Amino acid sequence: MAAPLGNVPDDLTPASPDKSPDASTPTSLNTPDPLDTVAPLDTVAPLNKPALLNAPASPDAPPRARAGRRWTGALHSPLGITAAVLLLAVVVLAIVAPLIWQDRADAVNSTAILQGPSSAHLVGTDLLGRDIFARVLVATRLSVGLALLATAIGVTAGLLLGTAPVLLASSTGHWIGRWVSRWISAFINIAVAFPSLLLALFFAVIFGVGARGAVLAIGFATAPGFARLTQTMAAGISSRDFIAAARVAGIGRLRILVRHVLPNIAEPLVVSATMALGSALLSFASLSFLGLGVQAPSYDWGRLLGEGLAQIYVHPAGALAAGVAVVLAAMAFNLSGEAVARAIGVRTPHTSKQTRNKRTRTNERTRTTPGLDRLPAEHPDTEDTNQPLLAVDNLRVAFPTAAGEVTPVRGVSLTMRPGEAIGIVGESGSGKSLTALAIAQLIERPGHAQADRLEFLGTDLRDDARSRGGEQLRAGGGLSASERRRMLGTSLAMVFQDPMTSLNPTHRVGRQLAEVVREHQRADRRTAWRRAVDRLAAVRIPDAERRAKQLPHEFSGGMRQRAMIGMGVMANPKLIIADEPTTALDVTVQRQVLQLLANIRAAEDVGLLFISHDVTVVGQVCDRVLVMYAGRVVEDLPTGALLHDARHPYTRALVAAVPDMTTDRDAPLAVIPGRPPDPHDLPAGCPYATRCPLATEQCRREDPPLAWYGGGRRVACWHADLAPAAVPDNRATAVPDNRTTELDHGSTAVPDDEPAASLGGER
Amino acid sequence: MRELTFEDVTVRFGSRRHGTVAVDGVNLVVPAGQVVGLVGESGSGKSTLARAAVGLAPLTAGRILLDGRPVQALKTRPLQMIFQDPYSALDPRMSIGASVAEPMPRGVDRRAEVGRLLELVGLAADRAGARPDELSGGQRQRVALARALAGRPEVIVADEITSALDVSIQGTVLNVVRELQRRMRLTMLFISHNLAVVRYVSDIVAVMRQGRIVECGPVEQVLLDPRHEYTRELLEAVPRPGAPLGN
Ligand SMILES: Nc1ncnc2c1ncn2[C@@H]1O[C@H](COP(=O)(O)OP(=O)(O)OP(=O)(O)O)[C@@H](O)[C@H]1O
Ligand code: SF4
Numbered sequence A: 001m002a003a004p005l006g007n008v009p010d011d012l013t014p015a016s017p018d019k020s021p022d023a024s025t026p027t028s029l030n031t032p033d034p035l036d037t038v039a040p041l042d043t044v045a046p047l048n049k050p051a052l053l054n055a056p057a058s059p060d061a062p063p064r065a066r067a068g069r070r071w072t073g074a075l076h077s078p079l080g081i082t083a084a085v086l087l088l089a090v091v092v093l094a095i096v097a098p099l100i101w102q103d104r105a106d107a108v109n110s111t112a113i114l115q116g117p118s119s120a121h122l123v124g125t126d127l128l129g130r131d132i133f134a135r136v137l138v139a140t141r142l143s144v145g146l147a148l149l150a151t152a153i154g155v156t157a158g159l160l161l162g163t164a165p166v167l168l169a170s171s172t173g174h175w176i177g178r179w180v181s182r183w184i185s186a187f188i189n190i191a192v193a194f195p196s197l198l199l200a201l202f203f204a205v206i207f208g209v210g211a212r213g214a215v216l217a218i219g220f221a222t223a224p225g226f227a228r229l230t231q232t233m234a235a236g237i238s239s240r241d242f243i244a245a246a247r248v249a250g251i252g253r254l255r256i257l258v259r260h261v262l263p264n265i266a267e268p269l270v271v272s273a274t275m276a277l278g279s280a281l282l283s284f285a286s287l288s289f290l291g292l293g294v295q296a297p298s299y300d301w302g303r304l305l306g307e308g309l310a311q312i313y314v315h316p317a318g319a320l321a322a323g324v325a326v327v328l329a330a331m332a333f334n335l336s337g338e339a340v341a342r343a344i345g346v347r348t349p350h351t352s353k354q355t356r357n358k359r360t361r362t363n364e365r366t367r368t369t370p371g372l373d374r375l376p377a378e379h380p381d382t383e384d385t386n387q388p389l390l391a392v393d394n395l396r397v398a399f400p401t402a403a404g405e406v407t408p409v410r411g412v413s414l415t416m417r418p419g420e421a422i423g424i425v426g427e428s429g430s431g432k433s434l435t436a437l438a439i440a441q442l443i444e445r446p447g448h449a450q451a452d453r454l455e456f457l458g459t460d461l462r463d464d465a466r467s468r469g470g471e472q473l474r475a476g477g478g479l480s481a482s483e484r485r486r487m488l489g490t491s492l493a494m495v496f497q498d499p500m501t502s503l504n505p506t507h508r509v510g511r512q513l514a515e516v517v518r519e520h521q522r523a524d525r526r527t528a529w530r531r532a533v534d535r536l537a538a539v540r541i542p543d544a545e546r547r548a549k550q551l552p553h554e555f556s557g558g559m560r561q562r563a564m565i566g567m568g569v570m571a572n573p574k575l576i577i578a579d580e581p582t583t584a585l586d587v588t589v590q591r592q593v594l595q596l597l598a599n600i601r602a603a604e605d606v607g608l609l610f611i612s613h614d615v616t617v618v619g620q621v622c623d624r625v626l627v628m629y630a631g632r633v634v635e636d637l638p639t640g641a642l643l644h645d646a647r648h649p650y651t652r653a654l655v656a657a658v659p660d661m662t663t664d665r666d667a668p669l670a671v672i673p674g675r676p677p678d679p680h681d682l683p684a685g686c687p688y689a690t691r692c693p694l695a696t697e698q699c700r701r702e703d704p705p706l707a708w709y710g711g712g713r714r715v716a717c718w719h720a721d722l723a724p725a726a727v728p729d730n731r732a733t734a735v736p737d738n739r740t741t742e743l744d745h746g747s748t749a750v751p752d753d754e755p756a757a758s759l760g761g762e763r
Numbered sequence B: 001m002r003e004l005t006f007e008d009v010t011v012r013f014g015s016r017r018h019g020t021v022a023v024d025g026v027n028l029v030v031p032a033g034q035v036v037g038l039v040g041e042s043g044s045g046k047s048t049l050a051r052a053a054v055g056l057a058p059l060t061a062g063r064i065l066l067d068g069r070p071v072q073a074l075k076t077r078p079l080q081m082i083f084q085d086p087y088s089a090l091d092p093r094m095s096i097g098a099s100v101a102e103p104m105p106r107g108v109d110r111r112a113e114v115g116r117l118l119e120l121v122g123l124a125a126d127r128a129g130a131r132p133d134e135l136s137g138g139q140r141q142r143v144a145l146a147r148a149l150a151g152r153p154e155v156i157v158a159d160e161i162t163s164a165l166d167v168s169i170q171g172t173v174l175n176v177v178r179e180l181q182r183r184m185r186l187t188m189l190f191i192s193h194n195l196a197v198v199r200y201v202s203d204i205v206a207v208m209r210q211g212r213i214v215e216c217g218p219v220e221q222v223l224l225d226p227r228h229e230y231t232r233e234l235l236e237a238v239p240r241p242g243a244p245l246g247n
């Protein structure tokens, strides 16, 4: 009845659940996809686990998430507990089983051949009357041990291959090093693409049939995938500046590898290795099952499975026992890897994308406001009788997060007249960009914007009851969603910091511009193209006709930004919102872009909402400046007053902190001590109180409202009149600006019944 | 105190035929104990020149000298560099103390020295155990400065060290740099595209364009009385609140 081992598998496959095609090949580690697309380290997920990327990434989460805690954190999920229990069981069995059950497993009993399950033999006996259960338990050590050995070989070889480029390649280094590392990379690429079962069979033939051959085969089949992963992650780390710093400090390459590179990629590597162990176990079982692995008289699970299968019709339990063991053990490793991978998740916030913009956004999106405190609704601009271009009242932007709702914009109000230029300045994370996005209706789900009023060209932009802040839908007034989108598409233009991300890299620039009018104004192709060329010329792209046919990457940074602005003015907008449009550009190009914006504004009477962290740039472009802090406007003042006559201590500090061409070179720059308030824990009083030299008990207790101040200025500070004396500006040649100081003393009656506000206008 | 000299330095990336010449025959002297500010548009080769000085970019031609001796020949380079991106400048797995201790020469009392250096850049000595992710961008840049100082450098190369920082933090870092440079009389090559920052920190300004130095001289002279057309263009472009933009 004992069929030759080699012949059994195919027709009997259904009987052994673990022998699915996947389980029989050592592919899980080598599946090319996840390895080919391995992202830079920040997003590196251990193999095959894209789910990891979705782990809640909270860059502002408490930073003390240390490795140890993250690993033990794996234990807090059902998955983690299951994995831990299984893993512990496998390890304990591998150690103790042979000590306890060896005799029983080897005891030949010719009177009890091929018995079914009984109390004496839990899953019955085999051809020689040996207890199958005991044999399965005893085989744990060999099965796991061989899998460990194979994985160790694979991981070591993979590590050596994967880190070789780090050791060899160097910008100044010898050509041999570069040449060798290039060949290694090429070799890895080929090896990864090679089907691993084939590789295993190939090695089995070379090294001979037997445990040694199988270990080497599986080891070397594991290596390329591991090498690729190591290489990708090591390359990501090596490009960081701290590696360059270590090299400058004269640290040797091997030390750099050991001290800096390996520790930073260790976690994902360990996780992958754990999962690879599970795969190796399955592969080994398959090889033994096929007769290519462990040879009699030793036995591992694969062999037991093979032996059992021969008798599967006589008593199935005997065959299944080994199968179940393989599945459970493989699961123990795979689940452990997965649980740890989930627990460590996307890692601490050393993101490599360090554009200001990016950081700003992440910060903004994760600010929390426990108990969203609303600003009292402000008074509409009573001086302004004609219809404003843009009217925003009490705008809030919120995002749901794991820790509850976060409100990065907390009650922003502003009114813009047609053709006016308003600047928004503030630190990273103060909510500048979100304010702009909310006005343009570009807040993406699950975030949402609410406002008491959000009108553009007299049209209510708020689209549903939710964004109306719970207020009843007004009869009439609003357009339908598609009409609104069309109105925004033609009348409002948005310019972002990085034009490369806003232009489609695969389409000609001219075509992208033309699309705007084709979409919103149903212009025909020829007209649209002519307009695109015309607009490119208008934004001073030389040789616009030819340039329109080029792809974005053929443009320089400044030209791309101008093309973006050209796209914005395709359809005669009434408002341009520019979010740090020049931050990525150097001064000369910045000036061209600013001039362009100014010219468009002058020629076509377009309103401009200009966002920047640079007070000097804003001062040059805008009529009025809004200063934002912790999600609120803390001061609203004419540009002329910004440099020398701001009344909010924060505005003054912000201005003083930035050196300009007149700054006193012999005095230290003014600094703003401390940081913006922890978004998870906004104080009850003024959010600036911890950094403010004027802070009093009142400031810490009560949040100052943004109150009218005279001359159309608003400020949110209890002690605004003391600020100029307390926070001196840093300008060596302070030119007093008569225009604005005059205005301040002409006290416009504050249409606000906030008696507590001690305002300059009341002096 | 050392003098850093670039002599006909050329750096080419890629092959002779298809490569780009990032730095093209640069001659520049950074006098001992002084700060030379290097300005220029992006892509003009500022960073490449800096990296060449500390051995991170290969010289295609020319020499870089420290007090007249080629730096390549020196066994340990008394040069340190501070980088632009505070988030990638520190090993996230190492405490900041360990990072600062790394370039220290053998045989110093590392603990005490780390504490001293952290205090020097305005951080409490007991923060040595902190990880980079507990620090703000400005604090990280100060740690990077402390690490650079730990190597007992006589020359420091600072490449756009404040451009990734928020304006409110930029001032703190600039103050520390300026104060330490003066106190320790460091020789410094300070790169920035922000003329106001360069003006505040430097004694001498060099203007770079397309891989070449087009103008070089004392700060006041270059900024008040620029000789080269391109320098004038740069100065024109510096934003001045209230000043007309022109067309
Ligand atoms: N490793 C490299 N390989 C190929 N070209 C490079 C490399 N590094 C720099 N370059 C090129 O060298 C030129 C100068 O680059 P560099 O980084 O020195 O400019 P920069 O003045 O520092 O610019 P920025 O102000 O944007 O930092 C650029 O054209 C750049 O594309
Ligand atoms: S309200 Fe008080 S704490 Fe806030 S800015 Fe004004 S003076 Fe400072």
Ligand SMILES: [Mg+2]
Pocket (backbone or CB within 6 Å): B046, B047, B160
């Ligand atoms: Mg640079």
